[in-house]
Amino acid sequence: MNAITDFNRKKQIRFKSIDDIKLLREVVANNPFKNKGKWTEIAESLSKPGFILDGRRVRERTQLLIDQHRRENAENIKAKNNFLDEILELREEDEREKREEKDKKEKTENMGKEIRKRALECLTPQKDEEEKPKRKASQHSIMDYLREKSDKEIDLKKREIDIRTEELKLEREKFELEREERRQKLIQEKEEKFAFMELLKKMAK
Numbered sequence: 366m367n368a369i370t371d372f373n374r375k376k377q378i379r380f381k382s383i384d385d386i387k388l389l390r391e392v393v394a395n396n397p398f399k400n401k402g403k404w405t406e407i408a409e410s411l412s413k414p415g416f417i418l419d420g421r422r423v424r425e426r427t428q429l430l431i432d433q434h435r436r437e438n439a440e441n442i443k444a445k446n447n448f449l450d451e452i453l454e455l456r457e458e459d460e461r462e463k464r465e466e467k468d469k470k471e472k473t474e475n476m477g478k479e480i481r482k483r484a485l486e487c488l489t490p491q492k493d494e495e496e497k498p499k500r501k502a503s504q505h506s507i508m509d510y511l512r513e514k515s516d517k518e519i520d521l522k523k524r525e526i527d528i529r530t531e532e533l534k535l536e537r538e539k540f541e542l543e544r545e546e547r548r549q550k551l552i553q554e555k556e557e558k559f560a561f562m563e564l565l566k567k568m569a570k
Contacts (some may be wrong), residue, residue: 378416385426388407388411388412388426388427389428389430391407391410391411392423404420404423404424405419405420405425408422515530
């Protein structure tokens with residue numbers, strides 16, 4: 366009966382995170398791998414009412430934690446490697462796109478240079494053909510100069526006529542104004558003389 370009770374009590378023990386930490390601390394401090402008797406000492410130091418341990422149980426729990434840690438590390442390493450592989454692919458794809466874009470740009474620039482070169486070759490006249498346009502250009506330049514000179518002279522004459530016309534207009538307006546002033550002055554003098562004569566007549570009576 367006692368054996369069954371002890372078995373059930375051992376089976377029902379559940380390690381919490383804090384219990385695992387305490388266990389690992391004791392394992393590090395006592396190093397039971399070097400001295401197997403330390404497992405029992407660790408079990409006794411961690412045991413408490415409702416949480417009774419023995420050397421075998423703490424050793425198995427420690428091994429379980431080690432296995433979990435190795436498995437988690439392996440999974441983390443695998444996940445890390447997967448991410449690194451994806452990142453490497455992204456970087457290689459970006460570098461490949463940049464190379465393709467650079468090659469495309471260089472190809473376009475070279476094509477543009479070739480087109481401009483051919484266009485210049487087509488537009489550049491031969492030596493024999495250059496002399497005729499030069500002579501024609503010289504003749505056109507003389508004619509353009511004479512035409513421009515004539516236009517300037519005509520424009521200057523026109524401006525002189527406009528200025529003279531404006532001067533005559535101002536002189537005529539000035540003359541009309543002075544004549545009106547003289548007329549008004551004569552009228553005023555005549556009226557004053559008439560008024561003076563009337564005054565003399567009244568005084569003579």
